[in-house]
Amino acid sequence: MTISLRQLRALTAAVETGSFGRAAARLHLSQPALTVQIRSLEQRLGLTLFDRSARGARPTEAGRNLAQSFGRVLEEVDQLVAGAREQAARRSGTVHLAVLPSVASTLLPAALTRLRQAHPAIRVLLRDAVARHVADQVKAGEVELGIGILQGADAELEAESLFEDKLVAVLPPGHRFGALRRLSPEALAREPLILTDPGSSVRALAERAFAEAGLVLRPAYEATYMSTAVALVRAGLGIGVLPATALDLRLTPLLDTKPIDAAAMRRRILLLRRRGASLSPAAEALAEAIHVAVGGGAHIR
Amino acid sequence: MTISLRQLRALTAAVETGSFGRAAARLHLSQPALTVQIRSLEQRLGLTLFDRSARGARPTEAGRNLAQSFGRVLEEVDQLVAGAREQAARRSGTVHLAVLPSVASTLLPAALTRLRQAHPAIRVLLRDAVARHVADQVKAGEVELGIGILQGADAELEAESLFEDKLVAVLPPGHRFGALRRLSPEALAREPLILTDPGSSVRALAERAFAEAGLVLRPAYEATYMSTAVALVRAGLGIGVLPATALDLRLTPLLDTKPIDAAAMRRRILLLRRRGASLSPAAEALAEAIHVAVGGGAHIR
DNA sequence: AGATGGTCATAACCGGACCCTATGACTGCC
DNA sequence: GGCAGTCATAGGGTCCGGTTATGACCATCT
Numbered sequence: 253m254t255i256s257l258r259q260l261r262a263l264t265a266a267v268e269t270g271s272f273g274r275a276a277a278r279l280h281l282s283q284p285a286l287t288v289q290i291r292s293l294e295q296r297l298g299l300t301l302f303d304r305s306a307r308g309a310r311p312t313e314a315g316r317n318l319a320q321s322f323g324r325v326l327e328e329v330d331q332l333v334a335g336a337r338e339q340a341a342r343r344s345g346t347v348h349l350a351v352l353p354s355v356a357s358t359l360l361p362a363a364l365t366r367l368r369q370a371h372p373a374i375r376v377l378l379r380d381a382v383a384r385h386v387a388d389q390v391k392a393g394e395v396e397l398g399i400g401i402l403q404g405a406d407a408e409l410e411a412e413s414l415f416e417d418k419l420v421a422v423l424p425p426g427h428r429f430g431a432l433r434r435l436s437p438e439a440l441a442r443e444p445l446i447l448t449d450p451g452s453s454v455r456a457l458a459e460r461a462f463a464e465a466g467l468v469l470r471p472a473y474e475a476t477y478m479s480t481a482v483a484l485v486r487a488g489l490g491i492g493v494l495p496a497t498a499l500d501l502r503l504t505p506l507l508d509t510k511p512i513d514a515a516a517m518r519r520r521i522l523l524l525r526r527r528g529a530s531l532s533p534a535a536e537a538l539a540e541a542i543h544v545a546v547g548g549g550a551h552i553r
Numbered sequence: 554m555t556i557s558l559r560q561l562r563a564l565t566a567a568v569e570t571g572s573f574g575r576a577a578a579r580l581h582l583s584q585p586a587l588t589v590q591i592r593s594l595e596q597r598l599g600l601t602l603f604d605r606s607a608r609g610a611r612p613t614e615a616g617r618n619l620a621q622s623f624g625r626v627l628e629e630v631d632q633l634v635a636g637a638r639e640q641a642a643r644r645s646g647t648v649h650l651a652v653l654p655s656v657a658s659t660l661l662p663a664a665l666t667r668l669r670q671a672h673p674a675i676r677v678l679l680r681d682a683v684a685r686h687v688a689d690q691v692k693a694g695e696v697e698l699g700i701g702i703l704q705g706a707d708a709e710l711e712a713e714s715l716f717e718d719k720l721v722a723v724l725p726p727g728h729r730f731g732a733l734r735r736l737s738p739e740a741l742a743r744e745p746l747i748l749t750d751p752g753s754s755v756r757a758l759a760e761r762a763f764a765e766a767g768l769v770l771r772p773a774y775e776a777t778y779m780s781t782a783v784a785l786v787r788a789g790l791g792i793g794v795l796p797a798t799a800l801d802l803r804l805t806p807l808l809d810t811k812p813i814d815a816a817a818m819r820r821r822i823l824l825l826r827r828r829g830a831s832l833s834p835a836a837e838a839l840a841e842a843i844h845v846a847v848g849g850g851a852h853i854r
Numbered sequence: 855a856g857a858t859g860g861t862c863a864t865a866a867c868c869g870g871a872c873c874c875t876a877t878g879a880c881t882g883c884c
Numbered sequence: 885g886g887c888a889g890t891c892a893t894a895g896g897g898t899c900c901g902g903t904t905a906t907g908a909c910c911a912t913c914t
Contacts, residue, residue, distance in 0.1 A: 255634055257558050258901085272862060285902050287862065292900095297634065298641030300831045306861055306909035313697075314640060314833060321633050325626055332622050333556055333598065339615060340599030396614075530601045532615060559872090573891060586873050588891065593871095607880035607890055 267319035345534030354498035422492035444472035444490035568620035646835030655799035723793035745773035745791035
């Protein structure tokens with residue numbers, strides 16, 4: 253005893269075309285099928301919607317009114333469905349993405365331009381956050397995707413490896429270490445060092461690596477922002493210990509970077525998603541673009 | 554490949570209850586039926602709407618959004634359907650009615666109070682008009698029902714007899730005809746007469762009746778409104794020839810009315826509707842009320 | 855008048871959508 | 885390690901909805 257969309261379509265088509273036959277044609281139906289739908293609708297509403305005669309069907313006042321109202325409803329439905337299909341076809345949609353600041357300034361632009369080329373109408377809402385917050389936002393469902401790191405497995409998260417980020421020593425111009433090919437933690441420990449804040453994942457990583465070498469990390473300078481740390485290095489205040497990804501490519505040529513001789517000085521940058529949560533088509537497109545950007549040429553050095 | 558209302562209901566119920574099982578219960582369905590509907594909707598949209606796991610189904614972002622939008626649409630549909638059913642049940646609705654002024658002031662109030670008792674929420678939009686316009690408005694579909702007269706059959710109209718309206722002579726108080734039981738046209742023709750305008754059906758009727766008696770109607774006074782004519786009679790200016798229905802019951806006791814001795818001095822008041830046009834439930838209710846008002850006691854004298 | 859063309863309604867048949875019951879697979883919990 | 889809860893799957897029956905063919909009716913033209 254309930255109404256169906258087909259019946260609403262039949263009604264509006266019949267009122268608009270003024271004839272059951274033409275309405276049937278418009279809906280790609282046979283005329284009897286249309287007739288039956290209309291009659292069924294009339295029964296379910298208890299209203300006569302058309303006055304039939306041998307020379308056609310005239311809509312009743314009620315029929316006209318309902319056709320108009322239902323017409324608006326149908327338009328709305330069709331619009332919603334079309335919107336959903338656009339999302340499915342990646343022709344629209346938005347992704348929420350949390351990302352480490354270091355990655356945001358290096359890998360991400362390449363990925364986003366690639367995404368824009370393939371799917372111009374997909375919107376990306378960026379949130380840069382430190383590693384812990386990236387993971388938390390993914391777990392809470394505030395973002396669909398995260399780019400960050402993971403210490404130990406997390407049952408709620410699913411991770412795909414993107415690339416490996418190494419900590420490197422950043423030398424001020426003309427530093428006496430300039431001749432060396434690689435630096436040992438011991439050598440570094442005797443120099444004034446420039447690092448990021450204790451809260452950052454980079455800092456935690458560096459401390460752990462030094463600890464493995466039996467050393468205590470005692471930086472001469474700490475900065476919250478990577479760009480500040482780099483500025484301190486350029487000013488010749490010390491040697492920076494910073495992630496390779498974070499170094500802006502335009503600045504690096506002016507500075508000298510050296511690998512550090514410690515296995516623990518590296519971290520795996522991961523693409524994070526909540527376990528069991530499917531990705532929206534837009535998010536899948538973004539994930540693809542990120543993978544391509546990482547795998548194909550536009551990598552970090 | 555199109556969407557159905559059942560699927561929309563399934564979606565909104567599932568999102569709102571947060572569980573396929575509870576949604577199924579709300580819709581009086583089995584859980585598998587609900588599951589199938591959701592999956593079918595997902596296929597047709599090409600979107601994943603829920604993330605299933607063994608401990609429940611979580612709506613996707615897209616699922617939540619669509620559920621909300623479709624929820625609004627469903628409410629609208631349900632409201633429209635409810636409105637239609639109310640009309641069908643005569644619990645609402647409006648009728649357009651054209652009616653002769655004479656009838657409007659006598660029969661109609663009784664019919665309308667009766668209608669209001671039975672179906673309080675039905676609105677009646679009144680148009681009083683002279684006989685010709687009553688018929689025209691019915692034919693044009695501007696009104697659903699008309700109360701009027703018909704000279705000769707009209708193929709486009711369907712008529713039901715309501716009652717017979719007679720022209721009567723209305724005497725001023727103390728007139729010398731007061732002693733007679735009935736008046737002849739010949740007697741009347743010698744008196745100063747008061748009638749309505751030449752355009753009115755009452756006037757046409759009176760002229761025809763006099764013509765049948767071989768007389769020419771030459772009124773001493775003409776008025777457009779019945780009430781004016783009555784006032785002239787009360788002022789003692791002449792004898793009124795007016796329809797019995799039109800005489801306001803409160804005024805009649807003060808005046809003396811006599812039947813006129815001519816068969817042609819009567820007209821049949823009809824309930825008119827367009828041939829082949831069904832009546833709305835509200836109009837049917839009004840028609841019933843009119844018939845009852847005519848048939849039962851509240852008749853004209 | 856009779857034929858004709860147009861309208862909607864009806865009938866008979868057929869396929870698929872839909873629903874139900876029963877059961878399975880999986881997880882989280884006591 | 886059962887147990888309770890979730891959703892998915894399978895099988896079977898019903899009914900909705902569609903098609904074609906035909907009928908009834910009216911208007912119009914010849």
